[in-house]
Structures are given as C-alpha cells and as structure tokens.
Amino acid sequence: MNLWMWLLVSCALAYAWKLLGYLIPASALRDPRMSRIAGTMTIGLLASLTILNTVASGQALALDARLGALAAAGVALLFRAPFLVVVIAGAAAAAGLRMLGWS
Template sequence: MTLWWWLLLSCVLAYAWKLVGYLVPASLLRNPRTSRVAGTMTIGLLASLTVVNAVASGQSLALDARLGALAAAAVALLFRAPFLVVVLAGAGAAAGLRLLGWG
C-alpha cells in the first residue's frame, strides 16, 4: 500500500473511533472515576508527547535548545504565567540557546 492509502485508512479509523464514542452510555460518563481516569490519561499522553518532541530526533536522543525551551516553559508554568507568556518564554529560551550555539 502507498502512503496515501495508509493515511486514508488512519483517517477513517480515527473518525470511526470518534463515532464509537457516541455509543458510550451517559451513566458511564457521569461516573467520577471515569472522569478522573480520562483526565489523568489526557495529561499523561500530553506530557509524554511533549517530552518525546523535546528530546527525540528520529531514532535517537537529542539534547539541544528544545530541552532548554521546555525547562523555561516549565519555570513559567511554575510561576503561573499566562499561556502566551509560557510560549514566549520557551521560544525566547530556544532562540537564545541557539544563538549561543547550543543545538
């Protein structure tokens, strides 16, 4: 199969998975345990995606300016900065580190 067929298949499967979500009974969704598990899974998946994008380059680890940008954004989050400030802190840290020749 070509890449386009795989892409089309993944789109169809993702849409079908979304449609299956409408079949979940409402009583299950009102359960506090289900809400807690769903929230925890979302946070875990987002955190893992962030870390992989920050330290991976293909099949290997890359410790470059992205790691510094992630650290700067984490510090901004610790100080409860608004989202735009967090993004700008990360971007500024990455730009500064790259200007200094790191990554």
C-alpha cells in the same frame, strides 16, 4: 503496505473510535471516575506529544535548544507564571541557547 495505506487505515480507525463513543450510554459518562480517567488521559497525551516534539527530529533523537526551552517553560510554570510569560520564557531560552551555538 505503503504510507498511503497506513494513512487510510489510521483514518478509518480514528473514525471508528469516534463512532464507538456514541454507543457509550450517558449514565457511564456521568460517572465521576470516567471524568477523572478522561482528564488523566488528556494530560498524558499532551505531555507525550510535547516531549516527542521536543526531543525528536525525524526518527533521530535531537537534544538541542528545544530541550532548554521546555525546561525554561517548566520553571516558569512552577512559579505559576501566566501562559504568555511561559511562552516568552521558552522562546527566550531557545533564542539564547541558539545564539550560544547550541542548536
């Protein structure tokens, strides 16, 4: 199958998954376990996307300044810094590492 066929299949599957969500009874959604599972899945998905965008370049592994930026942002989060400070720390770390030649 070519790329466009895979794209159409993934769109159809995503739409079917969304439609399936409407078939879940409201009583199941009120269960505290369901809220916990949904929250955990969201965190896991966002973490995996962050790591993927940090260390991947196309289909190759890239260890560059983005990894240092993620580490700096993680340290800022450990110190419970506000979101803007976390973003600035990550950007400053990436800029500094790139100035040092680690791109």
